[in-house]
Amino acid sequence: MVPGQLALTVLMGVFLVGVAVFLSRVEDWRSYRPAAGSGGYGEAVGEVRREKPGGLVRWLTTVDHKDIGLLYGTYAVVAFAVGGLMAFLIRVQLITPGGAIVDNSFYNSILTSHGITMLFLFGTPIIAAFANYFVPLLIGADDMAFPRINAIAFWLLPPGALLIWVGFFTAPLGVGIEPAQTSWTMYTPLSAEQPNPGVDLMLLGLHLTGVSATMGAINFIATIFTERDESVTWANLDIFSWTILTQSALILFAFPLLGSAIVMLLLDRNLATTFYAVGEGGGPILWQHLFWFFGHPEVYILVLPPMGLVSYILPKFAGRKLFGFKFIVYSTLAIGVLSFGVWAHHMFTTGIDPRLRASFMAVSLAIAIPSAVKTFNWITTMWNGRIRLTTPMLFCIGFVSNFILGGVTGVFLASIPVDQVLHDTYYVVGHFHYIVMGAIGFAVFAGIYYWFPVFTGRMYQRTLGKAHFWLSMVGTNITFFAMLFLGYLGMPRRYATYQFNEAIAPLDLVTLSHQAASIGAVLLLVGQVVFVWNLVNSWLEGPRVEDGDPWDLRETGQHDREFAWHERRIETAITDGGSDQSSAGDLDPAGSGDDPNAAGGDDPTAAGGDDSNATGDDPDAADDGRDQ
Amino acid sequence: MSLDTNEDHGDHGGHHLPAVDDWPRGFGEASWWPFVTAVGAAGIYVAAALFVLGRGEESIVDPVLGPAAFAGSALAFLVGVYGWLYHAFVVNFWERGTDRHSGRTLRFAMLLFLGSELATFGAGFVYYFFIRAGAWPPGNLPHLVSSLVLVNTAILVASSFTLHFAHVALRKGKRNRFLALLATTLGLGVVFIGGQALEYYEFIVNEKFTIAEGAFGSAFYGLTGLHGLHVSLGAVLLGIVLVRALRGQYSAGRHTSVSTASMYWHFVDVVWVFLVVVLYVGATV
Ligand code: HEM
Ligand SMILES: [Cu+2]
Numbered sequence: 001m002v003p004g005q006l007a008l009t010v011l012m013g014v015f016l017v018g019v020a021v022f023l024s025r026v027e028d029w030r031s032y033r034p035a036a037g038s039g040g041y042g043e044a045v046g047e048v049r050r051e052k053p054g055g056l057v058r059w060l061t062t063v064d065h066k067d068i069g070l071l072y073g074t075y076a077v078v079a080f081a082v083g084g085l086m087a088f089l090i091r092v093q094l095i096t097p098g099g100a101i102v103d104n105s106f107y108n109s110i111l112t113s114h115g116i117t118m119l120f121l122f123g124t125p126i127i128a129a130f131a132n133y134f135v136p137l138l139i140g141a142d143d144m145a146f147p148r149i150n151a152i153a154f155w156l157l158p159p160g161a162l163l164i165w166v167g168f169f170t171a172p173l174g175v176g177i178e179p180a181q182t183s184w185t186m187y188t189p190l191s192a193e194q195p196n197p198g199v200d201l202m203l204l205g206l207h208l209t210g211v212s213a214t215m216g217a218i219n220f221i222a223t224i225f226t227e228r229d230e231s232v233t234w235a236n237l238d239i240f241s242w243t244i245l246t247q248s249a250l251i252l253f254a255f256p257l258l259g260s261a262i263v264m265l266l267l268d269r270n271l272a273t274t275f276y277a278v279g280e281g282g283g284p285i286l287w288q289h290l291f292w293f294f295g296h297p298e299v300y301i302l303v304l305p306p307m308g309l310v311s312y313i314l315p316k317f318a319g320r321k322l323f324g325f326k327f328i329v330y331s332t333l334a335i336g337v338l339s340f341g342v343w344a345h346h347m348f349t350t351g352i353d354p355r356l357r358a359s360f361m362a363v364s365l366a367i368a369i370p371s372a373v374k375t376f377n378w379i380t381t382m383w384n385g386r387i388r389l390t391t392p393m394l395f396c397i398g399f400v401s402n403f404i405l406g407g408v409t410g411v412f413l414a415s416i417p418v419d420q421v422l423h424d425t426y427y428v429v430g431h432f433h434y435i436v437m438g439a440i441g442f443a444v445f446a447g448i449y450y451w452f453p454v455f456t457g458r459m460y461q462r463t464l465g466k467a468h469f470w471l472s473m474v475g476t477n478i479t480f481f482a483m484l485f486l487g488y489l490g491m492p493r494r495y496a497t498y499q500f501n502e503a504i505a506p507l508d509l510v511t512l513s514h515q516a517a518s519i520g521a522v523l524l525l526v527g528q529v530v531f532v533w534n535l536v537n538s539w540l541e542g543p544r545v546e547d548g549d550p551w552d553l554r555e556t557g558q559h560d561r562e563f564a565w566h567e568r569r570i571e572t573a574i575t576d577g578g579s580d581q582s583s584a585g586d587l588d589p590a591g592s593g594d595d596p597n598a599a600g601g602d603d604p605t606a607a608g609g610d611d612s613n614a615t616g617d618d619p620d621a622a623d624d625g626r627d628q
Numbered sequence: 629m630s631l632d633t634n635e636d637h638g639d640h641g642g643h644h645l646p647a648v649d650d651w652p653r654g655f656g657e658a659s660w661w662p663f664v665t666a667v668g669a670a671g672i673y674v675a676a677a678l679f680v681l682g683r684g685e686e687s688i689v690d691p692v693l694g695p696a697a698f699a700g701s702a703l704a705f706l707v708g709v710y711g712w713l714y715h716a717f718v719v720n721f722w723e724r725g726t727d728r729h730s731g732r733t734l735r736f737a738m739l740l741f742l743g744s745e746l747a748t749f750g751a752g753f754v755y756y757f758f759i760r761a762g763a764w765p766p767g768n769l770p771h772l773v774s775s776l777v778l779v780n781t782a783i784l785v786a787s788s789f790t791l792h793f794a795h796v797a798l799r800k801g802k803r804n805r806f807l808a809l810l811a812t813t814l815g816l817g818v819v820f821i822g823g824q825a826l827e828y829y830e831f832i833v834n835e836k837f838t839i840a841e842g843a844f845g846s847a848f849y850g851l852t853g854l855h856g857l858h859v860s861l862g863a864v865l866l867g868i869v870l871v872r873a874l875r876g877q878y879s880a881g882r883h884t885s886v887s888t889a890s891m892y893w894h895f896v897d898v899v900w901v902f903l904v905v906v907l908y909v910g911a912t913v
Contacts, residue, residue: 052658061658145733148662148712155666163677176688177681197688200680204673211669218740226733256744260751264850270680272840273850275755280766280843282758290751 063147068154069133070455075157076126077532082165083117084528086110091479091521094514097507099497107496108181113165115184116202118436119302120209121161126444127305128154128216131244133455135220137562138238140229145222153215156208163205167198177201183494185295188276188287192268200269203262210255210262217251220244238560239322242329243308246336250297250304253340258294261287285350292343300339303435304332306443307374310396313450314378317393318385319556324377331370338367348419357416364414371407375400390551391465395446398473402438406431409484424494427487433480437524442472445531453550454566458542464534471527479520482513489513546570651711661715665708671701713868717885721877731884738888742895745858749899752854756847756907765911766843770835772908780823781904784859787816788897791866791890801880810870813893817863824856844911851907858896865889 052058052067062068089110093099099107132150136143144150167179180202182191191199224245228237264275265287274281315322322328344352344360378400387393409431412418422428445468452460490505491498491513498510548567553559651660679694681687759766794809831837839849869889872878878886 058658060663061660063659063662064657067657146737147657148659148716151659151662152666152669155663156670159667159670159673163673176686197681201677204677208670208673214744218737218744221740222733222737226729226736252740252744253747256747257751260748260854264751264755264846267839267846267850270683273846274843275846275850277843280759281846282755282843286755286758290754 063143063151065132065136065144065147065150066455068150069129069131071154072125072129072132072157073455075154075161076122076129077535079117079121079125079161081528081532083114083122084525086114086117088521088525090114091518093496094498095518097497097499097511102496104496105178105181108183109167109179111494112180112183112202113168116164116206117161119184119298120206121157121164123302123436123440124209124213125157127244127247127302128213130240130309130444130447130451131216131220131305134451134562135223135241135244136227137565138241138560139224139227139232140561141223141227143227144219145227146219149215150219153212153219156212156215160205160209160212163201163208166201166205167196170198185291186265186287187291188265188268188284189278191287192265192276200266203266203269207259207262210259213251214255214259217248217255220248221252239311239325239328240305240308243304243311243332246332247301247304250301250336250339254294254297254301257290258298261290261294285347285352288347288350289343292346293340295346296343297339299432299435300335302440304335306399306440306447307332309443309447310378310399311374313392313446314396314400315381316450316551316553316556316558317388317390317396318382319388320381320385322377323380323383324373327373328377331373334370335367338363338370342367342414345414345419348416349423361414361416365411368407368411368414371403375404375407390449391460391462391469392446392450394466394469394473395442395449398469398476399439399442399446402434402442402476405481406434406439409434422487424492425487426483426491426493429493430480430483430485430487433483434476438476438480441476445469445472448535450551451562452538453545454562456539456542457544457569458538459545459550460534460538460542464530468527468531468534471523471530475520475523475525475527477520479517479524482517482520486510486513486517651715659712659715661708661712663708664704665712668701668703668705668708671704672698675701718872718877721872721882734884734888735891738891742891745895745899749851749854752847752851753906756851759843759847760910767841768837769844769911770831770837772912774827776823776827776830777904777908780820780827781900783816783823784820784897784900787813787820788894790816791893795883795886795890798878798883798886799880806878807870807873810866810873814863814866814870817859817866817893821856821859821863824852824859848907851903855896855900855903858899862889862893862896865892 052062052064059067059071062071089102090107093101093107102110132144135141165179167177170177171179176197178196178198180191180194180196180199182194182199182202186203224237224241264273267273268275268277268281276282276284276287278284311322311328342360342364344356345364348357348361378396382397409427413422413428413431449460449465452458489510491510498507498514500507545566548570549559549563551563553563675694675697677694678689678697681689682691682694790809791813794806794813797803797805797809837845837848839845866889869886872885
């Protein structure tokens with residue numbers, strides 16, 4: 001207990017200091033200081049100075065979608081590190097059957113926080129990061145529909161994280177607030193009856209992050225519906241924006257429902273209501289219905305935009321258009337609708353009505369079809385393509401591979417008889433980690449590497465990127481394949497120790513598999529250290545990208561809007577914004593509103609063909625002259 | 629309104645430039661208000677946490693801390709919202725030009741928000757249907773379908789009509805009528821809230837039917853409470869609209885926030901009718 005907790009506290013502390021240092025440097029580097037500017041361009045033009053305040057104030061007051069995207073991204077990477085360290089402690093603990101480092105209740109705490117952190121504090125925000133930065137660029141909008149709501153939504157997140165994590169800081173003080181030990185599913189009656197107020201704090205924090213996600217979702221839908229440039233029609237809307245649109249629609253219904261379910265749980269805990277009371281009230285099954293009615297859409301909330309990222313990036317390095325673009329869109333919408341009709345596949349073993357169970361099995365198997373459609377489309381896109389194994393492409397291919405394993409195991413679980421054997425074993429853990437780490441995580445990495453030149457103006461170190469990929473790919477497959485195997489051996493999930501009777505399971509083999517999983521986790525950890533190092537170091541010191549087309553996409557006609565914007569920014573920076581055009585541009589709120597190159601007709605991937613004339617008309621990219 | 633259609637897209641964007649006299653002044657893309665609003669909103673959650681920690685005999689924190697934090701945070705929140713809305717919509721109301729585009733966007737966003745509200749209410753109703761499908765009644769029910777509820781329902785429904793005709797009057801340019809009907813609506817809303825408070829008082833004090841009264845008590849107070857919060861918020865929104873109207877804002881062509889506030893109000897009204905049918909009447913039949 002004490003050493004584990006100390007270890008975690010120290011790790012978190014070191015980490016937070018690191019982040020603070022990083023932030024302060026980034027901020028210095030990025031912020032615009034009028035005094036240092038060469039000719040003070042843009043400054044005195046008109047009544048509005050286009051620039052933002054300098055230093056920390058800039059980040060606290062920003063309503064620019066790109067800045068908010070960077071804030072979301074930083075936040076999510078911090079959460080990823082915290083959740084990752086928790087996962088690592090879990091894996092270290094399970095090296096020996098008796099538990100190697102922490103006591104049972106601390107194990108429960110980090111297990112709970114790992115899940116909550118990764119899903120709510122890393123997953124949703126990192127997607128919001130990409131969406132904030134790139135959706136407006138991709139659809140030719142000036143900004144989000146509601147820039148200020150956008151900022152509010154972000155600023156609700158850090159307090160949410162603090163409420164969720166606060167138990168780890170107060171536990172050593174002995175005041176009686178421990179981290180929650182409910183597991184991420186917060187099943188009642190356990191979660192209703194644990195007296196620890198840390199559970200209340202976690203629930204409040206979760207509710208807050210849910211409010212934030214809902215505000216973001218409304219904003220994205222409104223943006224994609226109403227802020228598109230005239231040249232962006234539904235027919236040529238890019239695939240990433242499509243997935244964000246669908247995802248936001250899912251959030252719109254899923255998160256508020258979870259919010260109400262959480263409030264009811266809080267009332268049960270504090271005001272003696274009976275919402276989930278055993279016997280008289282709705283009982284534990286009600287919680288499970290509400291939770292999974294949210295929870296299953298939530299998994300698609302997390303996976304659809306990453307699918308969009310892969311659908312967007314993978315064709316760029318295969319030199320071909322996305323195969324079956326329309327079908328990818330349709331399958332996205334189909335998944336969006338179906339995902340609300342499968343929640344009870346998480347409850348096959350609870351004794352719900354068998355007829356109900358069978359129908360949920362049918363829909364759950366059906367949802368595999370649109371997922372498979374996408375998989376075939378990705379593979380056929382690469383087929384006969386001119387594949388370039390850049391780091392983002394490697395992660396896309398890794399995504400497809402891991403998604404197949406995660407998806408196939410999901411189909412097995414969706415079949416009732418199989419699930420009755422495998423439910424609550426490590427097989428389930430293996431299944432969803434293939435997807436959340438192997439697929440979602442990989443797509444996020446692909447997005448970060450692909451757009452690194454856009455959001456940093458610099459290039460990452462390619463060798464480190466590849467090292468990151470191989471460590472992650474091998475680590476993921478060792479760790480989570482071992483978990484699938486553990487599931488077949490009958491190892492139940494969530495246990496802090498496993499010194500069970502030989503008659504139940506072959507203990508040697510179980511131990512060995514756990515150790516294999518932990519070795520994979522070491523590889524994963526090393527890989528992510530490489531990633532963070534590469535990210536931070538290249539952001540600060542990487543070579544500046546002077547090329548408007550760093551991925552050589554123009555040859556294949558795939559130089560899309562966001563790189564066109566990137567190119568304009570470079571050119572404006574070079575010629576300096578002193579011309580008349582730029583002063584006119586200064587009154588135009590942001591980026592690419594009047595970007596002429598969008599005349600790409602119906603073909604979603606061909607928008608880049610005529611971007612050579614983009615630069616003349618859109619001088620206002622000067623707003624990013626601050627980077628130079 | 630034919631002259632609007634062609635500027636629908638033309639004026640794409642000008643409205644995004646946050647006001648120049650925002651705080652901090654003079655920057656195109658910076659405002660403190662979202663941050664202040666978020667800090668206030670998050671503070672309300674922290675206050676709830678402190679309230680939980682301050683409960684019981686061995687409370688972990690001083691019991692006054694929760695309410696105090698709530699007061700402070702609510703203030704910060706309101707100040708933030710005020711600054712935000714004031715600078716974004718109110719201060720240069722007439723100068724901003726007729727911007728059909730942003731009006732459309734705002735109405736659409738309100739629609740989306742109402743969609744999310746369906747889910748918010750949905751969870752509570754699911755609980756109620758869950759217990760309603762079981763053994764009934766679960767213990768003693770209070771006297772539900774009283775004249776008070778019926779009168780209150782009539783009041784709320786009437787308020788939807790007055791609001792609708794207020795909006796119609798505004799669009800026809802009959803300003804006084806608009807103001808009178810809007811004020812009536814707000815008055816009816818306030819009376820409704822008073823009626824709800826009276827009912828709570830009856831139940832809790834006279835009939836000893838409280839939120840901790842078992843399965844139905846949870847459903848009753850959960851749902852009516854959630855609805856009551858919504859009506860109160862709706863009343864605040866109408867109040868803001870009324871104040872702005874009294875200060876001369878809105879016209880036949882400029883009435884976006886009148887329509888968004890009405891959408892919200894009608895929604896809350898419909899939820900109430902549904903609630904009366906299933907919760908009040910449905911529990912007794
Ligand atoms: C291909 C379609 C999929 C099917 C048919 C499927 C099916 C299932 C089933 C039946 C379970 C319940 C297993 C049990 O608890 O006994 C399950 C669990 C889970 N799945 Fe999937 N799944 C699919 C895709 C996904 C995706 C895309 C994600 C993530 C983004 C995901 C995340 C999860 C999670 C997190 C759990 C475990 C929840 C928990 O109990 O903690 N699944 N899946
Ligand atoms: Cu599921």
